[in-house]
Amino acid sequence: MARIVLKNLRKSFGSVDVIKGVDLAIEDGEFTVFVGPSGCGKSTLLRMIAGLEDISSGSLEIDGTVVNEVQPKDRGVAMVFQTYAIFPHMTVRENVAFGLTIAKTPKAEKEAKVAEAARILQMEHLLDRRPSQLSGGQRQRVAIGRAIVRDPKVFLFDEPLSNLDAALRMNMRMEIGKLHQQLSATMIYVTHDQVEAMTLADKIVVLKDGQVMQIGTPMELYHEPVNIFVAGFLGAPSMNFLTVDVGEVSGDSATVRAGALEPIAVPTRGRDIRAGGTATLGVRPQYLGPVDAGQTGMLHGKVDLTERLGSETVVEMTLRDGAKLIAAFAEDRIFTPGQGVDLNFDPARAHLFAEAPPDPTAH
Amino acid sequence: MPMPSGSKLTQSNAAGWAFALPGFALMVLFIIVPFVFAIVLSFTNQRLVSPNPTEFVGWSNYQQLLGVGMLTLEPEKDASGAIIRDADGQPTYPRVRTYTRNNPDYPGLKGMRELTSWQSGQNRTYILASDVVFLRAIINTFIFVLVVAPVQGGLALGLALLINQKLRGINIYRAIYFMPVVVSIVVVSLLWRFIYDGNSGLLNNMLGALSFGAFKPVNWLGNPHTALGAIIAMSIWQAVGFHMVIWLSGLQTISPTLYEAAAIEGSTKWQTFRYVTWPGLRNTAVLVLIVITMQAFALFAQIDVMTKGGPLDSTQTIVFQAVQRGYGKQDISGGSAISVILFLIVLTISLVQRYLTREKT
Ligand SMILES: Nc1ncnc2c1ncn2[C@@H]1O[C@H](COP(=O)(O)OP(=O)(O)OP(=O)(O)O)[C@@H](O)[C@H]1O
Ligand SMILES: [Mg+2]
Numbered sequence: 001m002a003r004i005v006l007k008n009l010r011k012s013f014g015s016v017d018v019i020k021g022v023d024l025a026i027e028d029g030e031f032t033v034f035v036g037p038s039g040c041g042k043s044t045l046l047r048m049i050a051g052l053e054d055i056s057s058g059s060l061e062i063d064g065t066v067v068n069e070v071q072p073k074d075r076g077v078a079m080v081f082q083t084y085a086i087f088p089h090m091t092v093r094e095n096v097a098f099g100l101t102i103a104k105t106p107k108a109e110k111e112a113k114v115a116e117a118a119r120i121l122q123m124e125h126l127l128d129r130r131p132s133q134l135s136g137g138q139r140q141r142v143a144i145g146r147a148i149v150r151d152p153k154v155f156l157f158d159e160p161l162s163n164l165d166a167a168l169r170m171n172m173r174m175e176i177g178k179l180h181q182q183l184s185a186t187m188i189y190v191t192h193d194q195v196e197a198m199t200l201a202d203k204i205v206v207l208k209d210g211q212v213m214q215i216g217t218p219m220e221l222y223h224e225p226v227n228i229f230v231a232g233f234l235g236a237p238s239m240n241f242l243t244v245d246v247g248e249v250s251g252d253s254a255t256v257r258a259g260a261l262e263p264i265a266v267p268t269r270g271r272d273i274r275a276g277g278t279a280t281l282g283v284r285p286q287y288l289g290p291v292d293a294g295q296t297g298m299l300h301g302k303v304d305l306t307e308r309l310g311s312e313t314v315v316e317m318t319l320r321d322g323a324k325l326i327a328a329f330a331e332d333r334i335f336t337p338g339q340g341v342d343l344n345f346d347p348a349r350a351h352l353f354a355e356a357p358p359d360p361t362a363h
Numbered sequence: 364m365p366m367p368s369g370s371k372l373t374q375s376n377a378a379g380w381a382f383a384l385p386g387f388a389l390m391v392l393f394i395i396v397p398f399v400f401a402i403v404l405s406f407t408n409q410r411l412v413s414p415n416p417t418e419f420v421g422w423s424n425y426q427q428l429l430g431v432g433m434l435t436l437e438p439e440k441d442a443s444g445a446i447i448r449d450a451d452g453q454p455t456y457p458r459v460r461t462y463t464r465n466n467p468d469y470p471g472l473k474g475m476r477e478l479t480s481w482q483s484g485q486n487r488t489y490i491l492a493s494d495v496v497f498l499r500a501i502i503n504t505f506i507f508v509l510v511v512a513p514v515q516g517g518l519a520l521g522l523a524l525l526i527n528q529k530l531r532g533i534n535i536y537r538a539i540y541f542m543p544v545v546v547s548i549v550v551v552s553l554l555w556r557f558i559y560d561g562n563s564g565l566l567n568n569m570l571g572a573l574s575f576g577a578f579k580p581v582n583w584l585g586n587p588h589t590a591l592g593a594i595i596a597m598s599i600w601q602a603v604g605f606h607m608v609i610w611l612s613g614l615q616t617i618s619p620t621l622y623e624a625a626a627i628e629g630s631t632k633w634q635t636f637r638y639v640t641w642p643g644l645r646n647t648a649v650l651v652l653i654v655i656t657m658q659a660f661a662l663f664a665q666i667d668v669m670t671k672g673g674p675l676d677s678t679q680t681i682v683f684q685a686v687q688r689g690y691g692k693q694d695i696s697g698g699s700a701i702s703v704i705l706f707l708i709v710l711t712i713s714l715v716q717r718y719l720t721r722e723k724t
Binding site: 050051052071072073074077078079081083085086087088089090098099101102103146150 | 618620621623624625626627628629630631634638639642643645
């Protein structure tokens with residue numbers, strides 16, 4: 001049982017502020033995923049929870065107790081590292097049992113727990129091997145096994161799958177998902193892979209430059225992003241952003257237009273959209289649909305490039321006013337480069353942001 | 364057969380040999396030739412400068428160096444069969460020299476002298492050696508190695524662990540500990556002669572001050588009981604920084620995440636050392652052990668500068684003997700034989716160490 005509460009948590013390395021005030025509550029048994037671009041402070045935040053990194057200010061509570069000054073071992077956490085961090089000179093069995101050996105657990109109990117962990121992770125046949133004789137996925141399982149045997153209150157994962165190939169990654173992702181169901185422990189998982197985030201998480205925390213951008217369930221974040229950053233970060237291919245002129249604003253909707261966009265009323269979702277100004281229109285590629293030949297749609301452009309994935313066709317387009325756009329159609333379709341295409345979309349699924357679109361050359 | 368890419372030069376066998384030749388020739392000249400020379404000379408009676416032609420003498424140099432014998436003597440008895448005792452009531456024994464000099468009944472003990480002796484019941488047992496000084500040198504060298512190897516290795520590891528921390532100014536400590544290493548051992552030995560001085564040496568003064576004058580000054584290098592110990596202490600101090608640096612490089616190859624993993628699992632300092640640090644230092648440990656052993660067996664400069672083997676041969680060492688024989692006494696063949704013996708000892712020990720510390724699979 002573990003509920004974790006972060007209150008205005010901050011971290012600076014010397015004069016560099018890395019975590020700039022994070023407030024977050026993680027409920028018991030919840031699977032929370034930290035996502036964000038590289039260098040945004042995900043690992044640092046996780047390591048602060050683990051106790052591997054000092055907390056500069058703010059408070060960290062586990063089960064109602066402030067643990068800012070508590071040693072890592074006394075926080076009841078287990079951690080799985082990106083580089084596995086399994087001990088090279090020990091067998092798999094010794095590695096898995098490490099925490100128990102350290103705690104001088106009786107032999108019988110230790111063996112039972114190791115056997116149980118090996119069963120859960122399906123690695124009974126690996127127990128007497130050395131790490132050098134294991135594949136990357138097997139090593140990661142050993143690291144997870146070492147975390148399991150101690151029955152920690154909290155599991156911390158720092159990009160555990162990023163060294164694995166795509167197939168193994170999917171496999172391990174599902175195993176971690178299953179593990180969470182079996183153990184129903186609190187888990188915090190750092191990744192920059194949004195598929196992992198979307199599939200595993202009960203709750204996603206999107207970070208940018210050491211600040212929380214949005215906290216919510218995967219679907220909340222996907223459908224109701226609070227800002228352009230979150231909107232652009234989740235979803236692949238990422239959301240299209242078009243700079244538009246705002247016509248009239250009435251109640252909860254605004255009419256917008258652009259060089260290649262017919263006037264259309266889009267919900268403002270309470271954002272500060274002013275008539276006569278400019279705004280950014282966001283539409284996910286998947287919500288764009290082609291218009292049958294002969295009819296006109298809301299967006300006018302021509303095809304630059306087509307990627308046919310079988311189940312999906314991704315089309316890169318240049319709009320009539322020069323803006324770039326990506327559309328993803330749910331079926332296999334053939335376009336020729338240069339072909340003119342009109343697109344439609346459901347305005348209810350579009351987003352209007354007051355800020356300017358992110359600079360694609362930044363990063 | 365497909366030709367691998369590369370210029371003609373790198374594929375030609377002759378060119379390869381031609382490039383290797385200069386280095387190889389130097390190695391032959393300065394390593395292999397002297398090595399073979401030493402072995403050959405050790406079986407002759409060659410002297411440094413001598414008008415007489417060189418003769419092969421077989422193993423006699425080795426016999427002369429390593430010959431040992433044992434002699435058990437009964438107490439002297441008077442006519443009635445009672446043991447004759449001296450003024451202190453101790454039994455008296457015949458003089459050893461009557462057995463080793465011109466005694467046709469004991470040809471094997473000819474020319475030997477007493478190395479050590481002990482009492483067994485009424486009898487007294489003597490270990491005799493044909494070259495007492497050389498055997499002393501072997502014993503001293505082994506004592507030196509057996510003390511220096513573990514103590515210096517352990518101290519160096521301790522220092523390495525201490526300075527392998529992220530603290531401000533830690534580099535100053537690294538530099539200080541390493542400083543004696545870059546000073547010539549001859550200079551260090553000269554300095555320590557002053558420290559160990561029997562009258563106003565720094566050590567005596569310090570011990571005197573610390574004990575408020577209760578400590579009686581010791582002539583550290585002039586006393587047979589303290590001379591070897593003094594040289595051991597100085598030698599450990601001098602090279603400990605070198606091995607500290609080797610340990611340090613080993614420590615820094617251990618991934619910091621392993622320490623973090625251990626910390627999260629709840630490992631204490633000692634457990635972390637035992638389960639993470641020490642296994643990660645395996646190869647370094649083998650290296651340090653072998654290097655210290657080799658260096659310790661080569662003990663020479665300290666002896667030459669500080670004691671010249673004395674007092675009473677208490678600091679004789681194998682290499683010092685080799686040099687003294689070869690150049691001091693101009694007995695090149697004897698010196699060569701000592702070198703060969705040292706080579707065999709070091710080779711054996713290195714092989715044993717390698718076997719004992721091998722990677723167990
Ligand atoms: N020990 C340190 N000293 C100084 N700066 C650090 C230190 N550790 C991390 N940082 C900085 O803190 C920021 C956040 O680092 P962090 O490792 O948390 O990023 P991350 O989100 O995990 O990135 P990635 O996805 O690449 O792993 C980075 O800008 C990094 O340069
Ligand atoms: Mg990271």
